[in-house]
Amino acid sequence: MTDRRSIVLASRPQGQPSTDNFRLEKDSVASPDDGQFLVRVIWLSLDPYMRGRMDDAKSYAKPVDVGAIMEGGCVGEVMESHHPDFPKGCIVTGPFGWTSHAISDGGGVRIIDPDVAPISTALGVLGMPGITAWVGLNDIMEAKAGETVVISAATGAVGGLAGQLAKAKGCRVIGVAGGPEKCDFAVTELGYDACLDHKAHDAKALSEALKDAAPDGVDGYFENVGGKTLEAVLARMNVGGRIAVCGMIAWYSGQGVTEAQPLPAVWRNILTRRLTAKGFIIFDHFDRFPAFIEEVAPMVSDGRIVFKESVAEGLEAAPDSFLAMLKGGNFGKQLVRVGADP
Numbered sequence: 001m002t003d004r005r006s007i008v009l010a011s012r013p014q015g016q017p018s019t020d021n022f023r024l025e026k027d028s029v030a031s032p033d034d035g036q037f038l039v040r041v042i043w044l045s046l047d048p049y050m051r052g053r054m055d056d057a058k059s060y061a062k063p064v065d066v067g068a069i070m071e072g073g074c075v076g077e078v079m080e081s082h083h084p085d086f087p088k089g090c091i092v093t094g095p096f097g098w099t100s101h102a103i104s105d106g107g108g109v110r111i112i113d114p115d116v117a118p119i120s121t122a123l124g125v126l127g128m129p130g131i132t133a134w135v136g137l138n139d140i141m142e143a144k145a146g147e148t149v150v151i152s153a154a155t156g157a158v159g160g161l162a163g164q165l166a167k168a169k170g171c172r173v174i175g176v177a178g179g180p181e182k183c184d185f186a187v188t189e190l191g192y193d194a195c196l197d198h199k200a201h202d203a204k205a206l207s208e209a210l211k212d213a214a215p216d217g218v219d220g221y222f223e224n225v226g227g228k229t230l231e232a233v234l235a236r237m238n239v240g241g242r243i244a245v246c247g248m249i250a251w252y253s254g255q256g257v258t259e260a261q262p263l264p265a266v267w268r269n270i271l272t273r274r275l276t277a278k279g280f281i282i283f284d285h286f287d288r289f290p291a292f293i294e295e296v297a298p299m300v301s302d303g304r305i306v307f308k309e310s311v312a313e314g315l316e317a318a319p320d321s322f323l324a325m326l327k328g329g330n331f332g333k334q335l336v337r338v339g340a341d342p
Contacts, residue, residue: 235269
């Protein structure tokens with residue numbers, strides 16, 4: 001038996017979630033059966049999609065049951081194995097959840113090579129957020145050299161890579177981020193041509209600032225947030241522009257919905273500018289993972305791609321860090337260090 005600590009969903013949130021919606025539980029896990037292995041979690045990923053899993057509402061994935069361990073991607077070390085494909089001592093990434101230890105049969109799990117990049121990157125720039133950025137930019141937005149693209153949440157786990165990949169394609173890249181520190185990082189470290197601070201502007205002022213930053217208009221928009229950023233960008237889209245709809249974190253807990261731009265105004269922009277707005281869920285595109293890794297892993301290894309991580313220490317820190325992330329409190333990929341990194 002192995003002692004285990006886990007964060008479970010204690011209750012469903014009403015509006016914005018709070019720490020009361022989570023509970024720390026302690027129990028034990030038995031040794032793995034044939035075809036299974038025991039994982040010691042090292043890194044836990046915190047991502048915006050988890051907010052949706054807390055609600056009992058119809059969506060693209062099943063919600064977390066009340067009393068169940070919160071879902072989440074992790075990196076861990078195999079401590080005991082009765083599975084031929086996952087030997088003891090290997091480093092793996094998989095959906096182990098907000099927990100210190102997990103038993104797995106290998107479903108959704110892959111071995112990662114610690115020599116390619118730090119193992120935490122399997123949850124960020126070389127993991128789910130990374131392929132989200134790559135697919136959104138290339139397959140959904142279809143960004144091309146010479147175009148102007150806008151990336152919302154420009155320094156986040158998805159946006160930070162999307163912006164760098166757009167620059168590597170030869171695009172003019174405008175970021176939108178929260179606060180001068182993030183905007184400075186986007187320009188000086190990630191290579192953005194400009195970055196606008198959404199905290200310093202209302203929607204109208206943000207649109208005017210975008211007009212100055214992108215005088216020739218916007219051809220592609222990577223949508224991560226919704227809210228006033230979407231309203232500002234829609235007014236600057238060029239005819240035939242494309243929008244990759246990845247997320248809408250500004251509205252996830254219901255805040256800002258009644259103040260949002262009316263649907264007729266949004267629809268009119270889509271019609272008159274002949275825009276294409278396409279939503280995508282990355283789980284539908286994991287067949288593209290080998291091509292993504294082939295292109296991006298060497299760029300991470302040789303330093304052409306910069307990445308930033310926000311690290312919270314200890315599993316118990318996960319709820320507070322998650323709630324802060326939903327309000328933009330993270331800087332880069334939000335991780336929790338659950339155990340020692342070998």
